[in-house]
Structure formats: C-alpha cells, structure tokens
Amino acid sequence: xxxxxxxxxxxxxxxxxxxxxxxxxxxxxxxxxxxxxxxxxxxxxxxxxxxxxxxxxxxxxxxxxxxxxxxxxxxxxxxxxxxxxxxxxxxxxxxxxxx
Numbered sequence: 001x002x003x004x005x006x007x008x009x010x011x012x013x014x015x016x017x018x019x020x021x022x023x024x025x026x027x028x029x030x031x032x033x034x035x036x037x038x039x040x041x042x043x044x045x046x047x048x049x050x051x052x053x054x055x056x057x058x059x060x061x062x063x064x065x066x067x068x069x070x071x072x073x074x075x076x077x078x079x080x081x082x083x084x085x086x087x088x089x090x091x092x093x094x095x096x097x098x099x
C-alpha cells in the first residue's frame with residue numbers, strides 16, 4: 001500500500017519521507033494484541049523513545065497532509081517539539097552516515 005500511495009501521489013509527502021512511513025509500518029508490525037500469562041510478557045519494552053518520536057512525527061505529517069481534511073487541533077498532540085525534532089534530525093543524520 002505504501003508503494004501505491006507513493007506511485008499514485010496520494011499524499012503530498014516528498015519521496016525522502018517514505019522511508020519513515022516504512023519505519024512506522026515496521027513498528028506497527030511489532031504491536032500484537034494478546035492475553036499474556038505474565039505482566040512483563042510484552043513487546044512494550046522493545047520500543048525505544050526514538051521509535052515513539054518517529055511514530056508521532058510520521059503520523060502528524062500524514063494526518064495534517066493537505067490532501068486530507070483533518071482538524072489540526074484534534075491531532076495537535078502528535079506535533080513534535082523543537083527538542084524532539086532535533087533528536088529526529090540527529091537520528092536521521094546517523095542513519096544516513098550508516099548507509
């Protein structure tokens with residue numbers, strides 16, 4: 001679906017933004033609803049703060065896209081702060097250096 005969104009230009013996101021949507025998909029795939037026998041038997045502890053920040057940033061970018069008619073005030077809690085954005089930029093820079 002991500003390839004289709006990109007190829008058909010269904011949202012106004014630059015090509016370089018799609019790897020972050022793919023990252024969001026990988027994180028989503030780690031979420032499982034299930035009944036556990038033990039309270040600590042969960043993937044919750046495998047998520048890092050940077051994962052949370054990327055999810056928050058990516059969701060905000062998608063949901064505030066000009067091709068959607070969302071009320072920005074309803075999703076304002078997803079907007080990253082300047083400090084969080086700096087953390088994301090540093091992570092992006094590190095990813096680029098590792099390529």
